[in-house]
Amino acid sequence: MLTLLARDLRLQFRRGELLASSFVMGVLMLLAFNFSLDLSPDNVAALAPGILWVAVLFSAGLAAGHGFVGERENGCMDAIVASPLDRGSVYLAKFIVNLLLLLLFETMLLPVFALFFELTVLPVLAPLALVLLLGSIGLAAVGTLFALVTVSGGGRDLALPILLLPLEVPLLIASVKITRVVMAGGDFPWADDWVRLLLGFDLLFVVAGWLAFEYVATD
Amino acid sequence: MTTVPFLYKAESLLMRLLPLPVALGMLASLCAVFWWVPTERVQGAVQRIFYFHVPSAWCCFLAFGLASVTSAAYLWKRHRDWDNAARAAVETGMLFATAVLITGPIWARPIWGVWWTWDSRLTTMLVLWLVFAAYLLLRAFSGERDGGSSGARFAAVLAIVGTLDIPLIVFSTRLWRTVHPAVLKTSEGGTGLSDPRMITTLVLCTLSFMIMFAWLWALGARSLRLDDQVALLEERGDRLAMATGSNTSSGEATV
Numbered sequence: 001m002l003t004l005l006a007r008d009l010r011l012q013f014r015r016g017e018l019l020a021s022s023f024v025m026g027v028l029m030l031l032a033f034n035f036s037l038d039l040s041p042d043n044v045a046a047l048a049p050g051i052l053w054v055a056v057l058f059s060a061g062l063a064a065g066h067g068f069v070g071e072r073e074n075g076c077m078d079a080i081v082a083s084p085l086d087r088g089s090v091y092l093a094k095f096i097v098n099l100l101l102l103l104l105f106e107t108m109l110l111p112v113f114a115l116f117f118e119l120t121v122l123p124v125l126a127p128l129a130l131v132l133l134l135g136s137i138g139l140a141a142v143g144t145l146f147a148l149v150t151v152s153g154g155g156r157d158l159a160l161p162i163l164l165l166p167l168e169v170p171l172l173i174a175s176v177k178i179t180r181v182v183m184a185g186g187d188f189p190w191a192d193d194w195v196r197l198l199l200g201f202d203l204l205f206v207v208a209g210w211l212a213f214e215y216v217a218t219d
Numbered sequence: 220m221t222t223v224p225f226l227y228k229a230e231s232l233l234m235r236l237l238p239l240p241v242a243l244g245m246l247a248s249l250c251a252v253f254w255w256v257p258t259e260r261v262q263g264a265v266q267r268i269f270y271f272h273v274p275s276a277w278c279c280f281l282a283f284g285l286a287s288v289t290s291a292a293y294l295w296k297r298h299r300d301w302d303n304a305a306r307a308a309v310e311t312g313m314l315f316a317t318a319v320l321i322t323g324p325i326w327a328r329p330i331w332g333v334w335w336t337w338d339s340r341l342t343t344m345l346v347l348w349l350v351f352a353a354y355l356l357l358r359a360f361s362g363e364r365d366g367g368s369s370g371a372r373f374a375a376v377l378a379i380v381g382t383l384d385i386p387l388i389v390f391s392t393r394l395w396r397t398v399h400p401a402v403l404k405t406s407e408g409g410t411g412l413s414d415p416r417m418i419t420t421l422v423l424c425t426l427s428f429m430i431m432f433a434w435l436w437a438l439g440a441r442s443l444r445l446d447d448q449v450a451l452l453e454e455r456g457d458r459l460a461m462a463t464g465s466n467t468s469s470g471e472a473t474v
Contacts, residue, residue, distance in 0.1 A: 145380070148373070162356060163377065166349035167384050169342075170391035177395070193394055201387055208383065212376045215294060 004093040009100070019105055022063040026109045029055040030116055044117050049179035052113055053172055056132075057139070059109075060102055061161035061168075064143030091144065091213035095206065098147075099140035106132050119183070127188040128179065134198050135175040141205035142167055145212055174198040223300040226440070233437035241434050244427030248420075256420040268326045270420050274428035275318040276344070282312025282432060283351060287382035290375035299447060300440075302371045305378060307439030309354050311432055316348045339392040346388050350381040 033039070033051045110132075114121045121128060146163050174194040181189050189195055252270045259266035286308035293301035323341065324334040335341065354377050361370025 145376070146373070163353045166346050166353060167381065169346050170384070170387040173391045173395050193390075197387065197391055197394070204383060204387070205380075208380050212380075 004090065005096055008093060008097040018063055019101060019108075022059040022101075022105045023108050025062060026055045026059040026105065027112055029058060030109075030113060034116060039117060041118065044119070045183070046180075048113075048117055048119055049176045049183060051117075052109075052179065053135070053176050055109065055113075056102075056106060056135070057165065057168060057172060058161060059105065060136075060139050060143060061164045062159075063101070063105075064098065064147045064160055064164065086214070088210045088214045091210050094147075095140055095144045095209065098144050099136055102136045102140050103133065106136065121183070124182055124185060127182040127186075130188055131175060131178045131182055134178075134195075134202060135171060137202040138171045138198065138205055139168065141202065141209050142171075145205065145209035148213070170197060171201050174201070221298075222444075223296075223298055226300045226304055227444075230437045230441050230444070233433050234441060237430060237434040237437070241427070241431050244423075244430050248424045248427045251420045251423055256416050257414050259417075262330055265326055265329050268322050270424045271428075272319060272322040272326065273421065274425040275315045275322065277425055278428050278432040279312045279315035279319060279347075281429065282308045282315060282436070283347065283378075283382060285436070286312060286351075286354075286378045290378040293375050294372065294379075299371075300444070302375065303443035303447070304436075304440050305375060306358060307436050307443055309351050309378065310439050311435045313348070313351055313355060314435070315428075315432065316344065316351065319344055320348060337392075339389065339395070342392040342395075343385070343389050346392075347381075347385065350377070350384070354378055354381070 030051065033047075033055070037043075037047055037051075039047060110121060110128075113119070142164055143160075146160060174197045177194045178189060178192070178198065181192075248270070252267050256267070256270070258264055286305045289301050289305040289308060293305060323344075327336070328334050354374055357374050357377060358370060361374070
């Protein structure tokens with residue numbers, strides 16, 4: 001599993017286009033929001049958390065489908081599935097790669113986000129990073145699970161966000177709420193229902209993805 | 220083609236038994252809703268839509284529940300019949316879910332003054348609709364009858380995961396909007412069902428809708444089964460044509 005993980009990481013970073021395209025997509029979304037919402041210093045504090053998360057959600061959703069495309073084209077997925085590795089580990093490796101990519105993408109997007117909207121994120125960086133991490137775990141879990149749809153033939157032409165976004169509604173609501181608290185200068189609200197919801201979502205989908213790979217990714 | 224006997228019997232039985240009860244039940248429901256039940260005093264005639272709205276909602280939950288159970292059975296047994304059963308359940312469920320989303324705003328406009336509000340129940344219903352719309356899109360895009368069953372497997376995963384997600388959606392949307400408690404209270408059928416005839420009508424409509432759901436599900440599953448059989452026969456016909464064609468022409472049979 002570690003070998004697979006290392007291999008996937010090397011592949012992704014050597015090419016880098018996935019990360020680059022999500023980054024550009026994210027910046028474009030920030031730009032679109034800036035124009036469509038007519039942001040000003042009075043409303044930016046209320047709107048910024050939502051903008052950040054919608055940008056992350058869509059960029060991640062669009063990117064999720066491409067992580068496996070190379071695998072399909074060179075028939076690598078068949079080889080991986082045929083290998084003695086148990087498929088749950090394949091999922092975990094893919095999940096971790098996606099998670100790392102997503103976190104890297106967020107690290108790149110965050111300064112742009114702060115810069116564009118005149119936000120001070122440095123004082124709240126630690127709790128903000130924690131929200132992003134928790135949200136990203138859920139996003140990577142769902143994304144990895146359904147990215148298999150695109151690699152395994154069925155639904156190749158279906159835009160992945162159509163599948164992902166309805167499922168991600170709880171994650172979006174919870175993440176935006178926590179981000180708002182955190183960006184207002186509050187501590188990370190550990191005891192809050194929203195955090196519990198987010199943790200529950202992460203747990204549910206990591207387990208569901210692991211089980212689904214174990215039992216579904218066979219042929 | 221082998222079948223799952225239980226499903227085949229259930230379909231056949233429902234298809235044979237239900238047409239008359241469905242017709243009678245729906246007719247009786249219509250009569251009850253439009254003539255028999257007294258008009259609700261506060262809300263007026265528009266409250267009558269409630270007798271179709273609530274049974275539709277129940278049927279759609281029933282349908283999506285059935286879809287996730289049959290999807291799980293499909294993943295376990297890997298038999299096409301289970302997949303067809305799940306798909307028919309989702310298709311039927313979407314019909315009722317759409318009915319809920321259409322009848323709801325018609326009622327809400329005169330009563331709440333808005334067509335739509337982002338109340339927990341409304342949001343949950345919409346998200347549910349979107350999840351299963353994605354299911355149907357996935358089926359449409361995955362090139363059904365392609366011989367491969369990957370589309371079916373992922374659709375099954377989506378149905379199960381979508382169902383598991385429902386509690387989270389309900390929880391999150393309820394937490395999200397706690398500022399409109401009044402809306403939640405009135406959505407319980409306004410001032411309550413004051414007249415016993417209202418309760419009778421609701422029960423009658425719910426039963427009729429459930430029977431109709433069972434019937435539609437059986438029809439849907441049967442039609443998918445027949446599709447499968449047609450595809451199988453066509454394939455067999457093609458193979459036969461190929462075999463005879465190669466005999467007469469070159470003798471170099473390919474497959």
